[in-house]
Amino acid sequence: MASLRRTDILSLIHLRSDGRRPNEIRHMTCHLGALPSTNCGSALPTSGCSGSALVSMGLTQVLCVVKGPCDVGRRSEELPDRATLEVIVRTTPFSPPGDRRVANPTTDRRLIEQSHLLQTALSASILLHLYPKSKITVTVMVLADDGGRLEAAINAATLALMDAGIPLKDMVCACSAGRWSAGGVDEIVVDLNRREIQAATGMSGGGGGTSDTIYLPVATMPQRGNVVLAQCESRLSGGAEAFGEVLDVAMKGCQMVMEIMAAAVRERGAGVWKAKEGKADVMLVE
Amino acid sequence: MNYILPRPDSTTLSTPELHFLRTTALSSTPHRLSGRSPTESRPIRLSFSRSHNKAECTSQFGNTRASASVRGELIPPPNMDRPNDGQVKFNVDVGPMGVMGYDVVTPASNYNEGGGGGEGGGEAAYSQRLESNRLLRVLERTLLIGGSIDAEALCVQSGVWVWRLVVDVSLVCDAGNCLDACVLAVVAALRHFRLAQVDVMEDTSSGVAGEESFREMQIIDSDEKEPTPLPLHHTPVTATFALFSDKSGATSTVSSLIDPTDREELAADGIVTWSYNKYGEMCCLDFPGGCELSMVQLMSSSDLGKKRCIDICEMLETALMEAESKAHEERMERLKHNSKSLGIVTTISGCDDDDDAMNIDNEHSDSKAKDEEYRKLALDYASGHIAAAVKDRPLSFGSSKKPEASSLFHAFLHSVKKAQTVDEDMEIDALVSQDEQTAKHHDNVTQQKALDDISKLNAITQQQKATEPKPMVMLGEPNSSDEEENVVQLKSEFCSVDNDNTNNQSSISAAVVADQPQQETAAAPISSEQKQAKQMDAAEGEDVDDLAIAVKKKKSKKSKKKSN
Numbered sequence: 117m118a119s120l121r122r123t124d125i126l127s128l129i130h131l132r133s134d135g136r137r138p139n140e141i142r143h144m145t146c147h148l149g150a151l152p153s154t155n156c157g158s159a160l161p162t163s164g165c166s167g168s169a170l171v172s173m174g175l176t177q178v179l180c181v182v183k184g185p186c187d188v189g190r191r192s193e194e195l196p197d198r199a200t201l202e203v204i205v206r207t208t209p210f211s212p213p214g215d216r217r218v219a220n221p222t223t224d225r226r227l228i229e230q231s232h233l234l235q236t237a238l239s240a241s242i243l244l245h246l247y248p249k250s251k252i253t254v255t256v257m258v259l260a261d262d263g264g265r266l267e268a269a270i271n272a273a274t275l276a277l278m279d280a281g282i283p284l285k286d287m288v289c290a291c292s293a294g295r296w297s298a299g300g301v302d303e304i305v306v307d308l309n310r311r312e313i314q315a316a317t318g319m320s321g322g323g324g325g326t327s328d329t330i331y332l333p334v335a336t337m338p339q340r341g342n343v344v345l346a347q348c349e350s351r352l353s354g355g356a357e358a359f360g361e362v363l364d365v366a367m368k369g370c371q372m373v374m375e376i377m378a379a380a381v382r383e384r385g386a387g388v389w390k391a392k393e394g395k396a397d398v399m400l401v402e
Numbered sequence: 403m404n405y406i407l408p409r410p411d412s413t414t415l416s417t418p419e420l421h422f423l424r425t426t427a428l429s430s431t432p433h434r435l436s437g438r439s440p441t442e443s444r445p446i447r448l449s450f451s452r453s454h455n456k457a458e459c460t461s462q463f464g465n466t467r468a469s470a471s472v473r474g475e476l477i478p479p480p481n482m483d484r485p486n487d488g489q490v491k492f493n494v495d496v497g498p499m500g501v502m503g504y505d506v507v508t509p510a511s512n513y514n515e516g517g518g519g520g521e522g523g524g525e526a527a528y529s530q531r532l533e534s535n536r537l538l539r540v541l542e543r544t545l546l547i548g549g550s551i552d553a554e555a556l557c558v559q560s561g562v563w564v565w566r567l568v569v570d571v572s573l574v575c576d577a578g579n580c581l582d583a584c585v586l587a588v589v590a591a592l593r594h595f596r597l598a599q600v601d602v603m604e605d606t607s608s609g610v611a612g613e614e615s616f617r618e619m620q621i622i623d624s625d626e627k628e629p630t631p632l633p634l635h636h637t638p639v640t641a642t643f644a645l646f647s648d649k650s651g652a653t654s655t656v657s658s659l660i661d662p663t664d665r666e667e668l669a670a671d672g673i674v675t676w677s678y679n680k681y682g683e684m685c686c687l688d689f690p691g692g693c694e695l696s697m698v699q700l701m702s703s704s705d706l707g708k709k710r711c712i713d714i715c716e717m718l719e720t721a722l723m724e725a726e727s728k729a730h731e732e733r734m735e736r737l738k739h740n741s742k743s744l745g746i747v748t749t750i751s752g753c754d755d756d757d758d759a760m761n762i763d764n765e766h767s768d769s770k771a772k773d774e775e776y777r778k779l780a781l782d783y784a785s786g787h788i789a790a791a792v793k794d795r796p797l798s799f800g801s802s803k804k805p806e807a808s809s810l811f812h813a814f815l816h817s818v819k820k821a822q823t824v825d826e827d828m829e830i831d832a833l834v835s836q837d838e839q840t841a842k843h844h845d846n847v848t849q850q851k852a853l854d855d856i857s858k859l860n861a862i863t864q865q866q867k868a869t870e871p872k873p874m875v876m877l878g879e880p881n882s883s884d885e886e887e888n889v890v891q892l893k894s895e896f897c898s899v900d901n902d903n904t905n906n907q908s909s910i911s912a913a914v915v916a917d918q919p920q921q922e923t924a925a926a927p928i929s930s931e932q933k934q935a936k937q938m939d940a941a942e943g944e945d946v947d948d949l950a951i952a953v954k955k956k957k958s959k960k961s962k963k964k965s966n
Contacts, residue, residue, distance in 0.1 A: 225539060226539075228531065237690075240672070343689070343695050345690060346700070348686060351549055356705065
């Protein structure tokens with residue numbers, strides 16, 4: 117297979133299958149305010165959005181839209197002391213693995229799981245107690261999936277929340293890290309793409325991951341240095357030390373991600389400020 | 403409907419409960435509602451059964467019960483890209499039996515034929531779906547993706563027939579930590595399951611030349627040919643912690659409680675699940691967030707989880723060996739029967755379980771006794787501190803009243819003495835530090851509770867014989883016994899957190915004791931005995947291990963006094 121030969125060559129110069137070094141994350145772009153934010157004063161939860169963000173990590177592209185805080189439709193869902201956070205993750209028919217089936221977010225188990233993970237990860241950071249009896253809806257649409265869907269979704273959600281002006285304790289940044297033995301040497305890599313994930317977890321079915329390969333998506337609050345989410349399903353014979361190393365690398369990856377996100381936020385802030393002053397370079401859509 | 407229904411789900415927690423759970427969990431010496439320490443889990447009980455092409459296991463963590471059953475089917479390979487791969491299908495059913503307020507829904511499964519479920523309505527359905535989904539995903543990730551079941555080993559004939567293992571998990575009762583219970587039940591059932599031998603029939607159909615001929619397969623009954631165990635690479639088990647973080651942000655301490663109960667889960671901020679196998683290899687980490695953890699805290703919880711998992715694995719191995727030998731015996735029995743009776747099949751389909759028709763009475767009372775024992779071990783919140791001496795006194799339903807009466811009476815005296823000592827202790831030590839007091843209370847309360855349990859048990863057996871309205875009548879009896887009873891109740895309000903149980907038991911024990919003819923004489927000796935007993939108790943301290951011995955001691959002392 118051609119790709120196998122290419123990766124063999126690349127691994128000789130210690131590069132990964134897409135030409136990255138082991139400690140490089142994918143090229144990441146963030147665009148805040150991708151969708152026009154409308155005034156969300158109306159009580160209908162179906163109108164408009166307060167903030168949005170479009171994040172791409174390598175070939176994975178995710179769009180996130182935040183609505184709220186607004187009125188809860190059903191009284192039974194109201195919480196008296198904090199806001200309800202609702203997260204929906206959707207895939208699109210054109211996002212790979214392009215089998216053109218849209219998984220129903222209410223029944224597909226992976227989407228339910230990812231929605232729930234996103235919800236708990238964000239609820240550790242949003243100051244929900246400032247908005248009792250209201251609802252914040254976060255909708256994530258996966259436009260292209262090349263691995264790292266969950267991490268990109270978390271990053272996009274954080275940016276969209278910041279765009280919507282919802283107070284956060286800290287930015288929640290997510291990155292994955294993995295480890296496998298390539299040619300007898302243990303390699304810890306950051307930000308895996310889909311092919312690497314499949315190789316690490318042996319998702320191709322027969323025979324689970326060989327021991328010592330790890331794929332670990334992690335979400336952290338980098339400025340506070342705390343882990344907010346971590347999932348790992350590979351068998352490790354080294355025990356906790358190997359895991360600790362990979363976790364460390366993942367947290368460094370999150371730090372890198374945070375820097376990119378913070379730069380994007382500052383840029384957006386500068387753009388909005390300029391528009392207010394009437395010196396806009398770019399036409400902001402109303 | 404002109405009345406207001408409370409929310410029909412179990413996801414609400416009253417404010418005092420929430421406040422109490424959080425403050426005690428976050429205090430410098432974390433306490434729990436049941437008296438366990440943060441690193442102590444509930445005792446586990448496993449029960450197995452096996453029949454042809456099927457294995458079952460029910461795991462009990464205290465009140466949480468989960469049941470898993472494994473069966474095998476022969477199917478053509480589901481994925482033609484991988485003709486050698488079998489399939490493992492998990493069906494997770496979390497229904498109204500397990501949790502109050504849940505609806506009956508089709509179980510969540512990882513291979514869904516046909517359309518998915520319909521719309522969920524409302525809060526309860528959403529949390530139900532989340533729960534069953536989480537169980538399903540963790541099972542999938544720990545067992546399938548983590549690599550303990552090898553799909554290729556399930557192949558019978560490449561490209562033609564493969565095994566499909568259907569694992570049905572149902573949550574029988576959820577009292578917290580249903581994830582651990584379900585995973586343990588599934589893993590134990592998979593280990594206990596035996597794959598039947600398959601017989602290839604003669605190829606009679608005329609296939610097209612060059613094609614793989616389609617042969618009929620027949621599963622041979624387990625009694626004819628010995629079935630084989632499943633090829634599992636390793637046996638992972640999970641340990642779950644509930645995390646409590648300081649919401650005010652004043653400190654960054656995070657309390658982690660292992661094996662949370664349902665109240666603790668509701669009050670918790672986050673949950674982390676570690677999965678290890680018996681070699682200490684990490685199999686899975688599921689930390690869905692909700693609470694921030696520093697790296698150090700995460701790693702320390704992993705160490706705790708590892709220890710716990712290794713303990714569970716050892717226990718699982720012993721339980722499996724017992725179950726295996728039992729199943730083997732049963733199989734021998736069946737074979738003997740089959741050879742005796744001329745070809746008449748004794749096995750009813752699907753009923754080859756433990757309860758044979760012949761032994762059902764013995765088995766029934768046996769299992770009831772075992773149930774009671776486990777219940778007291780698991781739900782008697784003093785399990786770590788006192789060995790319940792129930793084994794010394796065989797539970798005999800319907801034995802003569804007299805010996806039980808005197809022992810009951812003495813048990814009551816003993817408990818009352820304990821109550822008195824604790825009461826006085828409370829007054830004196832009012833200013834002493836919290837920890838000391840609570841520790842003492844725990845011990846005393848637990849002792850009293852153990853006694854109450856036993857007296858309650860005996861009381862129940864007596865009540866089965868006696869008439870119903872007796873307890874009602876007895877509560878209005880002369881003040882002496884009532885006073886004692888009141889004293890007991892007051893004390894328990896303050897330091898025992900298990901109000902209802904203690905109250906019930908003390909009222910029942912008071913009621914039964916009041917039934918005895920020695921009631922009048924009870925008042926006088928009690929007060930005089932108490933003072934003596936207090937010194938004795940202080941001397942004995944908390945090492946009253948064997949209740950029977952303690953009761954006998956009291957009896958001999960009392961008889962001495964009477965002679966004086």
